[in-house]
Amino acid sequence: AQTVTQSQPEMSVQEAETVTLSCTYDTSESDYYLFWYKQPPSRQMILVIRQEAYKQQNATENRFSVNFQKAAKSFSLKISDSQLGDAAMYFCAYRRSGANSKLTFGKGITLSVRP
Amino acid sequence: DTEVTQTPKHLVMGMTNKKSLKCEQHMGHRAMYWYKQKAKKPPELMFVYSYEKLSINESVPSRFSPECPNSSLLNLHLHALQPEDSALYLCASSQLAGVAKNIQYFGAGTRLSVL
Numbered sequence: 001a002q003t004v005t006q007s008q009p010e011m012s013v014q015e016a017e018t019v020t021l022s023c024t025y026d027t028s029e030s031d032y033y034l035f036w037y038k039q040p041p042s043r044q045m046i047l048v049i050r051q052e053a054y055k056q057q058n059a060t061e062n063r064f065s066v067n068f069q070k071a072a073k074s075f076s077l078k079i080s081d082s083q084l085g086d087a088a089m090y091f092c093a094y095r096r097s098g099a100n101s102k103l104t105f106g107k108g109i110t111l112s113v114r115p
Numbered sequence: 116d117t118e119v120t121q122t123p124k125h126l127v128m129g130m131t132n133k134k135s136l137k138c139e140q141h142m143g144h145r146a147m148y149w150y151k152q153k154a155k156k157p158p159e160l161m162f163v164y165s166y167e168k169l170s171i172n173e174s175v176p177s178r179f180s181p182e183c184p185n186s187s188l189l190n191l192h193l194h195a196l197q198p199e200d201s202a203l204y205l206c207a208s209s210q211l212a213g214v215a216k217n218i219q220y221f222g223a224g225t226r227l228s229v230l
Contacts, residue, residue, distance in 0.1 A: 100163065103219055
């Protein structure tokens, strides 16, 4: 079974600074997808970034980038120039390729941003 | 447009009531999902519909009854719920083919309280 581990329950960052959220996963599959979702107090789960396992290049979306280490099964999220609106719960998630595969979430990390 | 709309936003019901949650998307997605989320926890998958047919039921109690009347609409009928069923209920949708087939888009959820 696939598992996703987010070992840090909470982190804090100063506004305009950079923070890295860690995530590890366990799978025997070779074709899969990894995601970071953000859930602010407004409740809506928002896709931040995704990574296809077959791509060696790390995904980036504006201030958000990932460090994908396939051999180490590590998928960390770096947030640059942190903003107050980045405060939220962040979930790392895994999905193997194929029909009817489920999205497996980590426990999540609560990120606070200090002004 | 990546919008998944859920109604109502909040719902309070007694244990003998019957109520329904509604989810709608107009992105042409042919997979739709119901999740249950407790506070500070990751979402837990309940049901998956593919091409309007139930493809995954995660051993959910029969007091939760899903329905997919058409490709844009997903309902969750509630009957004789227990207080422990109080949670945020999230709907999501995704494509079943194409480059974006592994991305799930979430609604803002319905906050359910069972008294």
